Amino acid sequence: MELLSLLLMLPQAVAGEEGFINVLVQRFNEGGDFMWPVLVSLIIGLAIAFERIITLNLADINTRKFILQVKKALEEGGIQAAEEVCAKTRGPVASVFQAGLLRADEGIEAVEKAIVSYGSIEMSFLERGLVWLSLFISLAPMFGFLGTVVGMVQAFDAIEQAGDISPSLVAGGIKVALLTTVFGLITAIILQFFYNYAVSKIDRIVVDMEEASIELIDSLVLMQAGRPLTAASEEKAEAPKQS
Numbered sequence: 001m002e003l004l005s006l007l008l009m010l011p012q013a014v015a016g017e018e019g020f021i022n023v024l025v026q027r028f029n030e031g032g033d034f035m036w037p038v039l040v041s042l043i044i045g046l047a048i049a050f051e052r053i054i055t056l057n058l059a060d061i062n063t064r065k066f067i068l069q070v071k072k073a074l075e076e077g078g079i080q081a082a083e084e085v086c087a088k089t090r091g092p093v094a095s096v097f098q099a100g101l102l103r104a105d106e107g108i109e110a111v112e113k114a115i116v117s118y119g120s121i122e123m124s125f126l127e128r129g130l131v132w133l134s135l136f137i138s139l140a141p142m143f144g145f146l147g148t149v150v151g152m153v154q155a156f157d158a159i160e161q162a163g164d165i166s167p168s169l170v171a172g173g174i175k176v177a178l179l180t181t182v183f184g185l186i187t188a189i190i191l192q193f194f195y196n197y198a199v200s201k202i203d204r205i206v207v208d209m210e211e212a213s214i215e216l217i218d219s220l221v222l223m224q225a226g227r228p229l230t231a232a233s234e235e236k237a238e239a240p241k242q243s
Contacts, residue, residue, distance in 0.1 A: 031179035034147025038140050038180065042187040045136035048129045049194035056126065056201040059091045063208040067215050070097060074223055079104045092122035092205060093212050100216055108220060115213045122209065126202045130195065137191045144184020151177025 028035050066089055073081040079101055086098035099118035103110040155177060 027179055028183070030176050031183060032147060032151060032176065034143055034150065034180045035183060037143040038147075038184050038187055041136040041140040041143065042190065045133055045140070045187070045191040046194070048133045048136075049191065049198065052129050052133070052198045053194065053201075056198060056205065059126065060201070060205060061089065061091045061093060063093055063212050066093060067212055070216070071219050074219060092119075092126065093209050095122055096209055096213060097216055100213070104220060108217060108224075111217060111220060115216070119209055119213065123202075123206060126205060130198060130202075133191060133195050133198070137188050137195060140187035140191070141181070141184040144181040144187075147180025147184075148177045151180065 028039070066085075069085050069089075070082050073085045077084075083098055083101045086094045086101065096115055096119050100111045100115040103114040152174065155174060
């Protein structure tokens with residue numbers, strides 16, 4: 001019976017969705033020419049946001065597990081084996097590790113400099129595109145406000161030409177003028193959500209890079225001293241990665 005009820009309600013839901021889309025299109029057309037810059041800002045902003053989210057999710061790895069793999073490779077095969085592990089692993093943490101290991105024969109200080117330099121490069125790659133996303137977050141409401149001002153001017157021109165302050169004429173003009181502001185603010189809110197998500201993701205990846213880099217340097221120091229690397233970190237690797 002419940003399944004039958006859901007099937008009977010499905011046409012109504014589809015009709016309601018189509019009605020909402022029709023109303024949305026109608027409001028968009030009523031908003032005038034300035035609705036198009038707002039729409040373009042939304043489309044480009046969403047494209048940038050989705051690209052960043054996909055890229056950041058691909059760059060995010062189980063850092064603790066990766067560190068343990070590198071330490072085991074250092075113990076079993078030395079620097080070259082650890083470099084191979086880094087080369088087979090995606091993400092900025094592995095790239096920073098590989099940059100540091102390539103300078104391992106020059107000493108710990110050279111490794112630290114390589115990690116710092118390459119870490120800055122990787123961070124710039126992670127933040128790529130966010131400036132443009134922030135730009136469209138700012139532009140969308142600006143286009144909306146500009147459309148509202150222009151619409152208000154047109155509304156007062158219509159009142160002046162009519163020679164009479166009709167409530168319906170004033171209300172209609174103001175309603176149309178405010179539509180661009182509404183759509184601009186909605187666009188900014190949507191893009192701001194994705195922007196904050198991307199920034200929080202980047203912050204977590206950067207923290208992982210910093211913590212992992214410290215462990216790499218400590219591991220190289222222990223390796224030079226001839227001490228075991230993996231015994232102290234196996235328990236941490238078994239712990240679930242914090243999100």
